Amino acid sequence: MLPRHHEPIVAIATAPGRGAVGIVRLSGQGLAALHEPLTGRALQPRHAHYGPLRGADGAALDHGLALWFPAPHSYTGEDVLELHAHGGPVVLQLLLQRCLQAAAEPDPRTGRARLAGLRLAQPGEFTERAFLNGKLDLAQAEAVADLIDASTEAAARSAARSLGGAFSQAVQALRDDLVHLRMLVEATLDFPEEDIDFIHQADAAGQLTALLRRVDEVLARTRQGALLREGMHVVIAGQPNAGKSSLLNALAGAELAIVTPIAGTTRDVVQQAIQIEGVPLHVIDTAGLREGEGVDEVERIGIARAWQRIEGADAVLFVHDLTRRHDAAYQTADAAIAARLQKVLAANVPVIDVWNKADAAPDAPACGDHGDHGVVLSASTGAGLDALRQRLLRTVGWQGQTAEGLYSARQRHVQALQRVRAHLLAAQAELDSPAPALELLAEELRLAHDALGTITGAFGADDLLGEIFSRFCIGK
Numbered sequence: 001m002l003p004r005h006h007e008p009i010v011a012i013a014t015a016p017g018r019g020a021v022g023i024v025r026l027s028g029q030g031l032a033a034l035h036e037p038l039t040g041r042a043l044q045p046r047h048a049h050y051g052p053l054r055g056a057d058g059a060a061l062d063h064g065l066a067l068w069f070p071a072p073h074s075y076t077g078e079d080v081l082e083l084h085a086h087g088g089p090v091v092l093q094l095l096l097q098r099c100l101q102a103a104a105e106p107d108p109r110t111g112r113a114r115l116a117g118l119r120l121a122q123p124g125e126f127t128e129r130a131f132l133n134g135k136l137d138l139a140q141a142e143a144v145a146d147l148i149d150a151s152t153e154a155a156a157r158s159a160a161r162s163l164g165g166a167f168s169q170a171v172q173a174l175r176d177d178l179v180h181l182r183m184l185v186e187a188t189l190d191f192p193e194e195d196i197d198f199i200h201q202a203d204a205a206g207q208l209t210a211l212l213r214r215v216d217e218v219l220a221r222t223r224q225g226a227l228l229r230e231g232m233h234v235v236i237a238g239q240p241n242a243g244k245s246s247l248l249n250a251l252a253g254a255e256l257a258i259v260t261p262i263a264g265t266t267r268d269v270v271q272q273a274i275q276i277e278g279v280p281l282h283v284i285d286t287a288g289l290r291e292g293e294g295v296d297e298v299e300r301i302g303i304a305r306a307w308q309r310i311e312g313a314d315a316v317l318f319v320h321d322l323t324r325r326h327d328a329a330y331q332t333a334d335a336a337i338a339a340r341l342q343k344v345l346a347a348n349v350p351v352i353d354v355w356n357k358a359d360a361a362p363d364a365p366a367c368g369d370h371g372d373h374g375v376v377l378s379a380s381t382g383a384g385l386d387a388l389r390q391r392l393l394r395t396v397g398w399q400g401q402t403a404e405g406l407y408s409a410r411q412r413h414v415q416a417l418q419r420v421r422a423h424l425l426a427a428q429a430e431l432d433s434p435a436p437a438l439e440l441l442a443e444e445l446r447l448a449h450d451a452l453g454t455i456t457g458a459f460g461a462d463d464l465l466g467e468i469f470s471r472f473c474i475g476k
């Protein structure tokens with residue numbers, strides 16, 4: 001039996017449903033055996049042939065184009081055969097079934113199946129093969145999925161850059177520098193007469209410092225890339241009636257959540273995807289936080305949900321009602337919420353204080369960003385909203401759209417680079433210690449190298465591949 005990665009596969013490559021054109025795509029070895037039964041002729045490489053796409057009885061199921069990409073010059077690096085038919089779901093299903101059937105039929109000359117083992121492709125399997133055959137590295141393969149899933153123009157453009165290799169090249173450049181450093185250390189280890197003085201003379205410390213700086217640069221851009229793809233979750237929290245739902249509506253530019261003067265209006269969580277300058281954000285409105293008398297069961301459940309969402313937030317907007325800032329009971333309740341926020345949030349989750357209803361508070365500070373004190377605004381008039389948007393962009397780490405160097409990335413890549421950084425820092429600490437142990441230095445550099453390799457797939461585990469490719473759509 002062929003290993004799974006060598007079995008020939010087939011799938012409908014186009015989106016389900018009706019369309020002008022639909023494609024059935026096959027990949028594997030020995031697909032030439034299917035040319036005749038499916039198209040009635042031999043196909044020339046990389047040439048569009050128009051003609052009947054044939055059923056079992058030789059009659060045309062459709063008239064379309066056949067494209068033949070013999071290995072290794074194809075998307076997957078294997079033989080690829082594409083049948084471009086009209087885009088009806090039934091036609092494409094018939095064509096798909098016909099491919100499976102034609103493969104199983106005995107070849108008149110040999111009496112054996114024309115193409116043994118042809119089966120339906122798993123999600124992402126074509127792209128997985130492109131990766132396994134060296135057509136794409138892992139970061140590029142992920143960019144294929146990100147390009148398909150992109151929901152904003154900025155996300156699509158940056159995914160196209162990653163697919164083109166921009167991110168992979170940045171990682172390769174780090175790898176080259178790291179390999180250079182490793183060679184130096186390993187060589188010294190291999191020749192016992194050499195010692196740490198040799199390492200110092202070669203300025204390993206200087207190289208390491210420079211490498212760390214470049215890792216930090218790539219890490220910063222990679223964070224932005226991940227941000228573009230995934231979007232941060234920003235939770236709006238605060239006491240009832242502070243104007244949380246009004247703020248959601250103002251940020252979204254639509255009346256999504258119900259707004260009333262009644263405290264305790266919002267009970268369910270309301271979530272909306274928005275964009276600020278092309279950066280996607282998920283804004284989440286929650287029930288007002290309060291305790292004690294007058295809180296019915298529905299509201300209590302709403303408040304529990306609010307805390308759940310707060311705990312999973314990437315950032316929190318803590319909304320306060322400026323018209324009540326001289327009200328001692330209101331301030332006490334705000335302080336209690338602040339204390340609990342501090343307890344449930346991880347240290348690096350930012351909380352931005354939002355002082356709302358500036359229009360109705362006569363002694364309110366000017367609308368806008370007041371740094372550590374927060375942002376003063378009016379959800380009703382929109383004053384100060386732009387300052388909040390800019391503050392949000394900065395808070396989520398967006399450094400503005402630099403024309404070059406923007407590529408898509410994932411949290412997985414950010415984490416890998418953080419591991420690289422941690423190992424390099426450990427290596428640096430070892431090198432700076434009074435009596436550096438070369439073995440430990442070498443080991444940290446090796447671990448940094450491995451972590452870097454997981455990004456492009458030069459070093460990785462099978463379960464990582466399964467995890468990545470299973471999230472693709474079928475036929476991709």
Ligand SMILES: Nc1nc2c(c(=O)[nH]1)N(C=O)[C@@H](CNc1ccc(C(=O)N[C@@H](CCC(=O)O)C(=O)O)cc1)CN2
Nearest residue numbers: 013023025067069072073074075076077082135144476
């Ligand atoms: N019809 C069709 N359109 C498609 C795809 C496809 O598979 N089929 N693609 C699938 O996602 C994308 C294009 N990706 C492709 C990547 C490489 C090759 C290819 O034939 N590569 C050869 C030759 C390159 C060359 O001519 O320079 C090779 O790498 O050797 C084809 C498509 C988007 N459009």
Ligand SMILES: Nc1nc2c(ncn2[C@@H]2O[C@H](COP(=O)(O)OP(=O)(O)OP(=O)(O)O)[C@@H](O)[C@H]2O)c(=O)[nH]1
Nearest residue numbers: 240241242243244245246261264265266288379380
């Ligand atoms: N003057 C003024 N009123 C506002 C502003 N923002 C909200 N309000 C009013 O404040 C009241 C409460 O607003 P909501 O947005 O429902 O408040 P909330 O925080 O979602 O309240 P709950 O859902 O009950 O927790 C409504 O009457 C709003 O019209 C503002 O910027 N200025």
Ligand SMILES: [Mg+2]
Nearest residue numbers: 244245265266
């Ligand atoms: Mg509300």
